[in-house]
Amino acid sequence: MGLKVYNSLNNEMEVFEPLQAGKVNMYVCGPTVYNYIHIGNARSIVAFDTIRRYLEYLGYDVNYVSNFTDVDDKMIKAAKEDGITVPEVADKFIKAYFEDTKALNVEPATLNPRATENIPDIIKFVQALIDQGYAYSIDGDVYYRARKFKTYGELGHEDLDTLESGASQHVSADELAKKEDPIDFALWKKAKPDEISWDSPWGKGRPGWHIECSVMSTKYLGDTFDIHGGGIDLEFPHHENERAQSEAKTGKRFVNYWLHNGFVTVGDDDEKMSKSLGNFVTVHDLIKKIDPQVLRFMMSTTQYRRPIRFSQAGLDEATANLKKLQTAYTNLEYRLKDAEEDGDPKVDQEIRQLQADFQDAMDDDFNVQNGIAKVYEIAKLGNVYAERPFVFKETIELIMQRLKQLSSIFGIELSATAFNDADVEKLIAERNQARADHNFQRSDEIRDELKEQGIVLEDTSQGTRFRRENKR
RNA sequence: GGCGGUAUAGCCAAGUGGUAAGGCAGAGGUCUGCAAAACCUUCAUCGUCGGUUCAAAUCCGACUACCGCCUCCA
Numbered sequence: 287m288g289l290k291v292y293n294s295l296n297n298e299m300e301v302f303e304p305l306q307a308g309k310v311n312m313y314v315c316g317p318t319v320y321n322y323i324h325i326g327n328a329r330s331i332v333a334f335d336t337i338r339r340y341l342e343y344l345g346y347d348v349n350y351v352s353n354f355t356d357v358d359d360k361m362i363k364a365a366k367e368d369g370i371t372v373p374e375v376a377d378k379f380i381k382a383y384f385e386d387t388k389a390l391n392v393e394p395a396t397l398n399p400r401a402t403e404n405i406p407d408i409i410k411f412v413q414a415l416i417d418q419g420y421a422y423s424i425d426g427d428v429y430y431r432a433r434k435f436k437t438y439g440e441l442g443h444e445d446l447d448t449l450e451s452g453a454s455q456h457v458s459a460d461e462l463a464k465k466e467d468p469i470d471f472a473l474w475k476k477a478k479p480d481e482i483s484w485d486s487p488w489g490k491g492r493p494g495w496h497i498e499c500s501v502m503s504t505k506y507l508g509d510t511f512d513i514h515g516g517g518i519d520l521e522f523p524h525h526e527n528e529r530a531q532s533e534a535k536t537g538k539r540f541v542n543y544w545l546h547n548g549f550v551t552v553g554d555d556d557e558k559m560s561k562s563l564g565n566f567v568t569v570h571d572l573i574k575k576i577d578p579q580v581l582r583f584m585m586s587t588t589q590y591r592r593p594i595r596f597s598q599a600g601l602d603e604a605t606a607n608l609k610k611l612q613t614a615y616t617n618l619e620y621r622l623k624d625a626e627e628d629g630d631p632k633v634d635q636e637i638r639q640l641q642a643d644f645q646d647a648m649d650d651d652f653n654v655q656n657g658i659a660k661v662y663e664i665a666k667l668g669n670v671y672a673e674r675p676f677v678f679k680e681t682i683e684l685i686m687q688r689l690k691q692l693s694s695i696f697g698i699e700l701s702a703t704a705f706n707d708a709d710v711e712k713l714i715a716e717r718n719q720a721r722a723d724h725n726f727q728r729s730d731e732i733r734d735e736l737k738e739q740g741i742v743l744e745d746t747s748q749g750t751r752f753r754r755e756n757k758r
Numbered sequence: 759g760g761c762g763g764u765a766u767a768g769c770c771a772a773g774u775g776g777u778a779a780g781g782c783a784g785a786g787g788u789c790u791g792c793a794a795a796a797c798c799u800u801c802a803u804c805g806u807c808g809g810u811u812c813a814a815a816u817c818c819g820a821c822u823a824c825c826g827c828c829u830c831c832a
Binding site for chain 2: 297314315316317318323324326327328329330331333334358359360442443444445447448449457495515516517518519520521522523524546547548549550551555556557558559560561562563587588589591592593595597599600602603604606607610613614616617647653655656658659660662663666669670672673721724726729730733742743744745746747751753
């Protein structure tokens with residue numbers, strides 16, 4: 287069948303064909319690092335990490351670049367409030383970013399460039415736009431002539447006249463006075479006294495918000511690359527402006543596939559979670575209370591374009607499903623010790639079919655809901671198989687391997703229990719003797735004792751087994 | 759106002775013409791000394807109204823509700 291993705295540029299499903307066979311270059315807009323990431327940021331990070339993992343599952347070599355915006359108005363404000371420098375604010379929250387995303391089992395990007403590390407390239411890029419007539423400097427600022435870029439508005443699906451009337455209401459009079467056209471946007475901003483700044487041909491200043499992404503993406507991925515991702519709120523104007531800047535400069539198509547993730551919503555009104563609305567929960571705080579794997583699982587099993595309603599019910603459901611997968615894995619693992627060599631061709635075939643179904647689902651614009659349904663079917667098949675009186679080792683291992691492999695696409699690491707704790711085995715033996723003697727008081731005592739240590743006993747037709755309960 | 763999205767059981771959620779996947783919760787059952795785990799069974803006519811069709815959740819029209827973008831934002 288082959289992978290199809292929904293391209294925001296034309297709002298249509300398209301067959302995914304990377305520029306270079308077997309290789310995918312993708313860029314995902316990262317956060318402005320003036321605070322801990324909230325779960326809306328995490329959603330985007332997880333969505334594209336899951337997409338990346340699936341591309342890797344398909345065999346693509348993925349070059350994954352995601353930036354940090356480490357200088358802008360909010361960074362400056364945060365630094366002033368805390369009495370530290372802008373780079374200090376950035377360092378603090380970039381460090382936290384890596385801690386939080388690691389907890390969510392996000393694969394590290396190939397590269398995480400920072401805006402401030404690319405200032406010379408940004409200046410060159412802006413100068414090129416001025417030279418080509420796409421930008422103009424005025425009083426230390428540089429603006430982009432949006433109207434000159436003939437397809438401006440195409441990505442945002444907006445027409446210029448509508449934009450103009452909208453823009454004029456929100457732009458400050460001061461800024462409006464400098465701009466040739468209200469829809470023009472800043473490439474370079476003149477520094478106010480005491481603000482962090484860099485020297486440039488237009489005086490001391492700093493980059494505008496959109497230019498850094500154009501510069502860093504084309505610098506590290508080429509003038510044209512395969513996938514550009516980010517939240518749906520970035521589609522316009524941020525990505526529109528990136529497109530305008532990049533295509534004006536290079537004369538080439540900037541991005542082949544634009545992918546935009548939906549929001550995390552909260553409350554009875556399903557309101558968007560965002561820093562500006564102040565209704566956000568940071569990952570930093572949340573994972574003190576809940577298992578980060580649960581959060582990861584909840585996010586990665588919702589299709590990236592759909593909104594995620596953040597709720598206790600959603601977390602509970604994710605907890606139950608996550609446990610179900612791990613339990614199935616453990617149930618199979620337990621049977622390895624008495625499994626016979628060889629495999630069961632019929633069951634093996636069923637597993638392979640389910641995996642093919644999984645892939646068909648995921649190929650449809652990363653339809654994770656249909657995908658995970660197939661993983662649940664594999665888990666169920668595994669549970670049924672594990673209850674058979676006689677089982678084959680190769681089949682057990684095949685099911686376990688597939689469960690683990692497919693779960694990992696969702697960022698879930700199923701783990702082995704390792705049933706070989708001599709002290710526990712000794713107590714189990716004692717308990718089974720007690721049970722044989724019908725001394726149930728003693729047998730329950732032993733079970734309670736082990737439970738205190740986080741070890742749960744389960745009696746099966748193949749004997750008693752134990753597993754370690756997740757503390758959270 | 760312009761543009762885009764969504765509306766399926768208590769909840770989450772698949773499903774673009776042929777009589778509603780999957781999961782959570784619930785109910786009943788099997789197994790078990792008890793329990794746990796697992797498995798089995800059970801649980802909807804698809805926002806409203808109208809139209810097209812032998813046949814529609816799926817196509818067309820109208821309407822309603824909610825969300826988002828157009829301004830910093832994943």
